[in-house]
Amino acid sequence: MTEEIIIAGFGGQGVLSMGKILAYSGVMQNKEVSWMPSYGPEMRGGTSNVTVIISDTRISSPVLSSFDTAIILNQQSLDKFEKAVKPGGMLLYDPNGITHHPTRKDINIYQIAATDKAAEIGIAKLFNMIVLGGFLKYKPIVADEFIHKGLEKSLPARHHKLIPDNEKAIKIGMEIVKPYHVI
Amino acid sequence: MNESIIKPENLVYRRTPVLTDNVMHYCPGCGHGTIHRLIAEVIEEMGIQEQTIGVAPVGCSVLAYNYLDVDIQEAAHGRAPALATGIKRLKPDFFVFSYQGDGDLAAIGTAETIHACNRGENITMIFVNNGIYGMTGGQMAPTTLEGMKTSTSPYGRDIKMMGNPLKITELLAQLPGTIYVTRQAVYKPALVRKCKTAIRKAFENQRLNKGTSFVEVVSNCNSGWKLPPVEANKWLEENMLPMYPLGDIKDVK
Amino acid sequence: MKELRLMKGNEAVAEAAIRFGVDGYFGYPITPQSEILEHLMAENPYPKTGMVVLQAESEVASINMVYGGAACGKRVMTTSSSPGISLMQEGLSYIAGAELPCLVVNVVRGGPGLGTIQPSQADYFQSTKGGGHGDYRLIVLAPSSVQEMYDFVGLGFDLAFKYRNPAMLLADGVIGQVMEKVEVDDYKPRWTDEYIKKSFPWATTGKNPNQPHVIVTSLELDSARQEQVNLRIQAKYRECEKNDVRFEMLHCDDAEYIFVAYGSSARICQKAIEMGREKGIKVGLLRPITLWPFPTQILRELSYKVKGMLAVEMSAGQMVEDVILATENRIKVEHFGRFGGIIPSPQEVVTALETKIIGGK
Numbered sequence: 051m052t053e054e055i056i057i058a059g060f061g062g063q064g065v066l067s068m069g070k071i072l073a074y075s076g077v078m079q080n081k082e083v084s085w086m087p088s089y090g091p092e093m094r095g096g097t098s099n100v101t102v103i104i105s106d107t108r109i110s111s112p113v114l115s116s117f118d119t120a121i122i123l124n125q126q127s128l129d130k131f132e133k134a135v136k137p138g139g140m141l142l143y144d145p146n147g148i149t150h151h152p153t154r155k156d157i158n159i160y161q162i163a164a165t166d167k168a169a170e171i172g173i174a175k176l177f178n179m180i181v182l183g184g185f186l187k188y189k190p191i192v193a194d195e196f197i198h199k200g201l202e203k204s205l206p207a208r209h210h211k212l213i214p215d216n217e218k219a220i221k222i223g224m225e226i227v228k229p230y231h232v233i
Numbered sequence: 234m235n236e237s238i239i240k241p242e243n244l245v246y247r248r249t250p251v252l253t254d255n256v257m258h259y260c261p262g263c264g265h266g267t268i269h270r271l272i273a274e275v276i277e278e279m280g281i282q283e284q285t286i287g288v289a290p291v292g293c294s295v296l297a298y299n300y301l302d303v304d305i306q307e308a309a310h311g312r313a314p315a316l317a318t319g320i321k322r323l324k325p326d327f328f329v330f331s332y333q334g335d336g337d338l339a340a341i342g343t344a345e346t347i348h349a350c351n352r353g354e355n356i357t358m359i360f361v362n363n364g365i366y367g368m369t370g371g372q373m374a375p376t377t378l379e380g381m382k383t384s385t386s387p388y389g390r391d392i393k394m395m396g397n398p399l400k401i402t403e404l405l406a407q408l409p410g411t412i413y414v415t416r417q418a419v420y421k422p423a424l425v426r427k428c429k430t431a432i433r434k435a436f437e438n439q440r441l442n443k444g445t446s447f448v449e450v451v452s453n454c455n456s457g458w459k460l461p462p463v464e465a466n467k468w469l470e471e472n473m474l475p476m477y478p479l480g481d482i483k484d485v486k
Numbered sequence: 487m488k489e490l491r492l493m494k495g496n497e498a499v500a501e502a503a504i505r506f507g508v509d510g511y512f513g514y515p516i517t518p519q520s521e522i523l524e525h526l527m528a529e530n531p532y533p534k535t536g537m538v539v540l541q542a543e544s545e546v547a548s549i550n551m552v553y554g555g556a557a558c559g560k561r562v563m564t565t566s567s568s569p570g571i572s573l574m575q576e577g578l579s580y581i582a583g584a585e586l587p588c589l590v591v592n593v594v595r596g597g598p599g600l601g602t603i604q605p606s607q608a609d610y611f612q613s614t615k616g617g618g619h620g621d622y623r624l625i626v627l628a629p630s631s632v633q634e635m636y637d638f639v640g641l642g643f644d645l646a647f648k649y650r651n652p653a654m655l656l657a658d659g660v661i662g663q664v665m666e667k668v669e670v671d672d673y674k675p676r677w678t679d680e681y682i683k684k685s686f687p688w689a690t691t692g693k694n695p696n697q698p699h700v701i702v703t704s705l706e707l708d709s710a711r712q713e714q715v716n717l718r719i720q721a722k723y724r725e726c727e728k729n730d731v732r733f734e735m736l737h738c739d740d741a742e743y744i745f746v747a748y749g750s751s752a753r754i755c756q757k758a759i760e761m762g763r764e765k766g767i768k769v770g771l772l773r774p775i776t777l778w779p780f781p782t783q784i785l786r787e788l789s790y791k792v793k794g795m796l797a798v799e800m801s802a803g804q805m806v807e808d809v810i811l812a813t814e815n816r817i818k819v820e821h822f823g824r825f826g827g828i829i830p831s832p833q834e835v836v837t838a839l840e841t842k843i844i845g846g847k
Contacts, residue, residue, distance in 0.1 A: 070492070070665065073492055073665060074492045077490055077491075077492050077667045082666075082667065083492065083665075083666060083667055084664055084665070084666050085492070085664065085665035085666070086660065086663065086664040086665075087663060109666075109753075110753055110754075110756030110757040110759075110760060110832075111750075111753045111754045111756065111757035111832055112660060112664045112666075112750070112753060113660060113750070113753075113754065113829045113831075114757075114831075114832075115831040115832070115833060203492070204492070253699075282693055283692045283693050283694070283695065284692055285692070285693075286558070286690045286692070288554070289703075295705065296705075298701045298703060299701075301699075302693065302699050303693055303699055304690035304691065304692055304693050304699050304700045304701075305690065305699065305700075305701055305702070306553070306554065306557045306584075306690055306701075306702040306703070307584070307701070307702065307703035307704065307705055308550065308553070308580075309550065309553075309576055309577065309580045312546070312547075312550035312553075312577070315542070315546070315547040315548075315550030315551050315553075315554065316550050316551070316553050316554035316557075317554060318540070318542075318547075318551050318554065319510065319512065319550070319551035319552060319553065319554025319555040319556075319558075319562065320554040320555065320557070320558055320690075322510060322538045322540060322551070322555070323509055323510050323538060323554075323555045323558055323560045323562070324558055324679075327692065344543055344544060344546070344547065345543070345546070345547055345550070348542075348543035348547065
């Protein structure tokens, strides 16, 4: 199993930390992982993206131009990465702020209204965990217990009391994600 | 001379064992030899020869390591304070000193000098200022006086074109990291004794671990100034000292 | 079982330094490697291991602080990225000339000049051919994973002390910024002053009574003696070339074509091999781990067996010159690379192999 994922959105949406929790969960399940961020001035307020690879075997390139899954959180990233999903792959996106929706017919597309949901129940900071839940619903590449361990490892100790809230947000994501176009 | 035939009460001078037997390459009348001797005597008198590491510069005193009988490192031009920082940080129980000329300390190495002093590195910095580049053949130094002729200011230092003489010692005294900043000279016996006291204090300060001690020694350059030793000393007194007056500039108690 | 961590390449360098028992780190911030100094400052190793960490006023000062510490027989290091490494060339030449061991990490970014902060491999010439003035070499290790960023800190120091010569880790922005799984070691104690004094008579550790003082210098005004110094240094380099060439071969057994690539380019080539082999192209990878000494011998042997080689570098073509020298014009050797901070895609690499080597008779 090798899953090659791009997560892309605005800086501040928790793109990098979502990727890190996923990657750390992979480490806990004894998988090979790679987490490669875009870096530099574009980090500061602009778009932010990270390539996460989780695999049972040695990972070749940490930098990729096509992906099994794209998790997309803003319009610029949708414009940039929709075409980078491999045929038969998956695109998960939050429709908040999206005016031009994805049009490809050869991939599975799912919507998750995570921004709206997070605002509705007052957990804006856990927005990215709702999105992660939506991904794990269709690609359960890491088991729940290892997600828990991944949260323990990637959050500083002072935030460990928030782990149950994170896990609840993941559950909510699994519930609200819905197909938009499925092959 | 066989020392055993000298009665101890008659001994007025002996060479300190912290100087090696090597014959110094300095020009007759040059101040470097005297300054080397003072440092060596201080190290001997403090009994710290085995706990001292020195740093030699690029310039006339590039070969200081051949004369001072302590473990010693040769730095790139201007970088002695950075070497001394590395040594002292990793061997804080050692006495560490740097020895630099004006071009080394106040031109190419200005950044290293200022930042070592500003961090308050617990080291002793010896700065020999003769207002000229001696080793490379008498070119203009940052401390060359206005109107002074050198091979790169053959018509005299023109302030408008070549900038001002740099009083780096006064500048360093402004930094909170320095605890002792003084200007000395060695062209008269009384001044030699005073200079030794200052160097001793600058070394003793390392025991206090409070900051950087900095000793400037205004010296001569007979070859570069093209003056015989006696005249050079007179020139030093009449021209260098008004610009670079002697005495303690800063002494934090 | 060893502890497993998810770490950035830059963090791995810092963590390895603390755990390996390094005595001192002197550095100046520059993207894309500032996490090394940041991680060290956050970890604050001094109370735990006695390791000194100091932010210097410049890269010029950093490398000269390294000189001072290295000349005391201590394990000292600095890290930077391309423009900062250029500033260190003076110091590196003096350190090589004074025959001192130290470790320098270069997380390369694109040049020339201020260039870009994105990944590059355009410092190959500077790293492997000398860099500063005079006849000297750096021992250059090219990590291609975060685990190697970690492991090569210790290896770099071992080689530096073995040959009393500066060693360099030549990484790039990809390897510095990527997070991967790392097995970390337990803390090793730093060398004691007694051990250093006993083991390294060349170091300034305080004059021994009745013995000559130690002078650490790269200056020798007598030409005949300076030539002897150079001959001694060169003899050391020949020993290093004989004993310490390191490389990795992947899928070379049945290969008709070879990618030659190091660092993150080698990772991209591994993906390109997967893609190429799916199309039926028998391609393998020779990954130099030491860029100096370069794996000349194995490339020479491979040149009798394969039809062509493609040197893949994020530069305008630097290592390719060493590949051509090694293969003695026996086979077709070409370069493919992107530069300016652009990382070539595995697909581009496969296409370059097809057009430049397989199709390009």
